[in-house]
Amino acid sequence: MTRIWSRKGQVRRQSAYLPPTPQTNRRLPGFPRQGPKPGRTASSAITVDGLIKRYSEPASQAEFIVLSDISLTIGEGEFASIVGPSGCGKSTLLNIIAGIESYEGGVVAIHPNAVVGGAGPNIGYVFQTPRLLDWLTVEKNIHFVLEAQNVPRSRWPELVATNLAMVGLAGQERNYPRNLSGGMQQRVAIARALAIEPDILLMDEPFSHLDAITARKLRFDLVDVLQRAGPTILFVTHDLAEAVFLSDKIYMMSTKPARIFKRVRIDIPRPRQPEDEHIVELEKTLMREFFSVVEAKD
Amino acid sequence: MPPRQFLPRHVVALRVSSILVLLLLWWMASEAMRDTQILPGPVAIGRTIIADLRTPGPYGESPYFDIGITLARIFIAFTTSMLLGTAIGLAMGLNWLCERSLLAIIPLTLTTPTILMVFLVIMWFGYSEIGGLVAVIAVVTPYVAVNIFEGTKAMDKSLIDMATAFKAKRYQSLRKVYLPQLTPYLFSAFRYAFGLTWKIVALAETFGLKYGIGYMFFFWFQQFNIAQTLAWIIMFVALMLILEHAVFARLEDRVFAWRTAHAR
Amino acid sequence: MLAEKIPYPTFLASLSPFFASLRPIAPSALTLAAGLVIWKLASLFFLPVFFPGPDMLARRIIEIYSQPSNYVVVAETLSRIFEGFLISMLIGTTLGLSMGLKRSIEIFFDSWIMVLLSFPAICWAFLSVLWFGISQTAPVFTIVLVVFPFVAMNIWAGTKAVESDLIAMGKVYRANRFLLLRSVLIPQLMPYIFSSLRTALSLSWKIALVGEAFGVGNGVGQQLINWFQDGRVDMMLAWGVGFMILMVLIDLFILRRWERCVFAWRSRIAT
Numbered sequence A: 001m002t003r004i005w006s007r008k009g010q011v012r013r014q015s016a017y018l019p020p021t022p023q024t025n026r027r028l029p030g031f032p033r034q035g036p037k038p039g040r041t042a043s044s045a046i047t048v049d050g051l052i053k054r055y056s057e058p059a060s061q062a063e064f065i066v067l068s069d070i071s072l073t074i075g076e077g078e079f080a081s082i083v084g085p086s087g088c089g090k091s092t093l094l095n096i097i098a099g100i101e102s103y104e105g106g107v108v109a110i111h112p113n114a115v116v117g118g119a120g121p122n123i124g125y126v127f128q129t130p131r132l133l134d135w136l137t138v139e140k141n142i143h144f145v146l147e148a149q150n151v152p153r154s155r156w157p158e159l160v161a162t163n164l165a166m167v168g169l170a171g172q173e174r175n176y177p178r179n180l181s182g183g184m185q186q187r188v189a190i191a192r193a194l195a196i197e198p199d200i201l202l203m204d205e206p207f208s209h210l211d212a213i214t215a216r217k218l219r220f221d222l223v224d225v226l227q228r229a230g231p232t233i234l235f236v237t238h239d240l241a242e243a244v245f246l247s248d249k250i251y252m253m254s255t256k257p258a259r260i261f262k263r264v265r266i267d268i269p270r271p272r273q274p275e276d277e278h279i280v281e282l283e284k285t286l287m288r289e290f291f292s293v294v295e296a297k298d
Numbered sequence B: 001m002p003p004r005q006f007l008p009r010h011v012v013a014l015r016v017s018s019i020l021v022l023l024l025l026w027w028m029a030s031e032a033m034r035d036t037q038i039l040p041g042p043v044a045i046g047r048t049i050i051a052d053l054r055t056p057g058p059y060g061e062s063p064y065f066d067i068g069i070t071l072a073r074i075f076i077a078f079t080t081s082m083l084l085g086t087a088i089g090l091a092m093g094l095n096w097l098c099e100r101s102l103l104a105i106i107p108l109t110l111t112t113p114t115i116l117m118v119f120l121v122i123m124w125f126g127y128s129e130i131g132g133l134v135a136v137i138a139v140v141t142p143y144v145a146v147n148i149f150e151g152t153k154a155m156d157k158s159l160i161d162m163a164t165a166f167k168a169k170r171y172q173s174l175r176k177v178y179l180p181q182l183t184p185y186l187f188s189a190f191r192y193a194f195g196l197t198w199k200i201v202a203l204a205e206t207f208g209l210k211y212g213i214g215y216m217f218f219f220w221f222q223q224f225n226i227a228q229t230l231a232w233i234i235m236f237v238a239l240m241l242i243l244e245h246a247v248f249a250r251l252e253d254r255v256f257a258w259r260t261a262h263a264r
Numbered sequence C: 001m002l003a004e005k006i007p008y009p010t011f012l013a014s015l016s017p018f019f020a021s022l023r024p025i026a027p028s029a030l031t032l033a034a035g036l037v038i039w040k041l042a043s044l045f046f047l048p049v050f051f052p053g054p055d056m057l058a059r060r061i062i063e064i065y066s067q068p069s070n071y072v073v074v075a076e077t078l079s080r081i082f083e084g085f086l087i088s089m090l091i092g093t094t095l096g097l098s099m100g101l102k103r104s105i106e107i108f109f110d111s112w113i114m115v116l117l118s119f120p121a122i123c124w125a126f127l128s129v130l131w132f133g134i135s136q137t138a139p140v141f142t143i144v145l146v147v148f149p150f151v152a153m154n155i156w157a158g159t160k161a162v163e164s165d166l167i168a169m170g171k172v173y174r175a176n177r178f179l180l181l182r183s184v185l186i187p188q189l190m191p192y193i194f195s196s197l198r199t200a201l202s203l204s205w206k207i208a209l210v211g212e213a214f215g216v217g218n219g220v221g222q223q224l225i226n227w228f229q230d231g232r233v234d235m236m237l238a239w240g241v242g243f244m245i246l247m248v249l250i251d252l253f254i255l256r257r258w259e260r261c262v263f264a265w266r267s268r269i270a271t
Helices: A090-098 A138-148 A153-166 A182-195 A212-228 A240-246 A277-297 B008-032 B042-052 B063-094 B096-111 B114-125 B129-153 B157-165 B170-207 B213-222 B226-255 C016-020 C025-043 C054-065 C068-101 C103-118 C121-132 C137-161 C164-172 C177-212 C220-230 C233-262
Strands: A045-056 A063-074 A079-083 A105-111 A123-126 A200-204 A232-237 A249-254 A259-265
Touching: A045 A090, A045 A232, A063 A079, A063 A090, A063 A105, A063 A259, A079 A240, A090 A105, A090 A123, A090 A200, A090 A232, A123 A182, A123 C164, A138 A153, A138 A182, A138 C177, A153 A182, A182 A212, A212 A240, A232 A240, A240 A249, A240 A277, A249 A277, A259 A277, B008 B042, B008 C103, B042 B226, B063 B096, B063 B129, B063 B170, B063 B213, B063 B226, B096 B129, B096 C025, B096 C233, B114 B129, B114 B170, B114 C177, B114 C220, B114 C233, B129 B170, B157 B170, B170 B213, B170 B226, B170 C103, B170 C121, B213 B226, B213 C121, B226 C103, B226 C121, C025 C054, C054 C233, C068 C103, C068 C137, C068 C177, C068 C220, C068 C233, C103 C137, C121 C137, C121 C177, C137 C177, C164 C177, C177 C220, C177 C233, C220 C233
Parallel strands: A079 A232, A079 A249, A123 A200, A200 A232
Antiparallel strands: A045 A063, A045 A105, A249 A259
């Protein structure tokens, strides 16, 4: 069942209406077959078509176009990355998909598999900084989002235990975030995002504030976890190497105004090694292309 | 969700409506209690104020004299406390001995209720101008001193070390590195002391001084004349707000210009 | 020392040097001792009723507090203080919170708060006696009108200083308003709530004395003005200083204890 879900009252221009996908066939046309991963029942596809976001400065009444005609399609269970320089609006895009920012044109649609409660698909979000509530224990931090999502209390202990174990933090329930290292805090943030059993996982440069060693370890752990968990993932980063290592698909974004100028499929089979020659080769090519576009703009 | 954009015209509309609502509530309350004569409405008070500015006070003095003398007292008390307080605060900041000895006393003066201080000073110095002024100065100076002292403590040592490394002379480093960092504290002390001086002068004029706006509203209070008391109180508060805005709003922009420079 | 771990708005830190200075007891104790000696010497030049020495003052204070009839006086004042303090905390916190959360409310009320903050306490004392007569309401009214703007301003500043990042995180996870308030906003506001609690209390008792000084029944303020008019510095100081000590003790032993309980989680953190 397709639910065209666009933000309240702000859509001023609708582009072509997307046909609903047939109920039994949960795959979008044109994409390789993706069934639900074992152990999981839900993941959703994201479709963004012609998205435009404007920001107007109240004092000068000047308008900036932050996002200009962005179109993406991400199939169920796919891992897609958006790569672009800092400040080009990637976070804004994620916020729009997450539903906390409005937009001025285009359509954002999410196709859930299961009818979830009525409020829309479950979206997990991992930010650049862990954004944990310092005054609560790790366990209570996860309880917070479970309560927000109206998950029944009886399930809470099991969800906390499973997800913390998945990110390698079993036994840390009663600890406070400030006693954990940056990498561990970010793992808690990931566990928190997974605990709500999301259909979609949005990640906004989650490893950019960590040192290289921790980040590398976390990337491996992420891939590991997601083999088991399997939501649709939209991963934003400025690091092309990271994107090539992690994703099925990369969208490259340029800035001012932000628009997508290239879409690349990564067909290298998993598990991948960052030193793998295919990956390195691909990364070099993409990097060259990336810089040629980005530098041409300056 | 980014916060709703508030255009300047919205802001102005809200501010104007807030003043209007206040006047309206006042008027409604006064109408509701018209029988008991407890709350004169805004119009009545306005008329009273205008009448007061024409009639002489209980000692035959002109009302402008009362206003003038209050302002004079405030000015003298304020400047003296600022100078004294800054000197003490700086002394405490720069000299360890001063700090230790005064640090035990000053908080004591801060916790003492102002009414006690005013009574005490008036009892010791008698009902005189000096007495009143000393009372005000005694209350305000510790606040200024503490504020400035906090400022010296919050000084960025690394900048002073930098100046020394570049062999800046003591006077130069004092003027160019030390004082500018102190300015925000000076300013906030200034502002706070200004408001405080007004309030203590009102208190002192009530209890110990002749002439002045505070004296006037105490006089009418003793006559149980609500309209007059309110009128003089409003004159007092209005004057304070106008002066505060005129003096500080302008200064603030100049003093903090380097801070508001766009650091995007 | 706990005073350093809890963030206080700068202008309030004037209270903390006093307690911070208790740490290196020796130098300050010396200063205090020296001060007492100077005081005693100075007082020898005057009549005790005009300029009492420290021993005289202490004797008077003990006299006052050993008479049970005086406890009623103190209790009266205390009841007014707590009533005014509670009401101002309630009104001030609600107003401050709403001002911090909604911009339209902020713009509407900020001019009111500014005006209220500049109103001298004594003006409210006069007006409340004119309006409410000699009753319990008059001093409480004075206290509320003087104190609640301070609380409102403090909480307003605190609400604006709350990290919007965490609120954004809560919103992404679909937390409703109540959950956000409860779990994200209020815990971050606790330092501000506590600092306003302490300012409010310290202000309340001082204003209570002003409010009572106009023949409003029986209370410590009443005592102050009576002895003032009788010219007895020693009795006036005894009542004033005695009450001051009482309020400082309440602040030290009740408020600080409570504060320490609420912020106990901070001590469980390694840093």
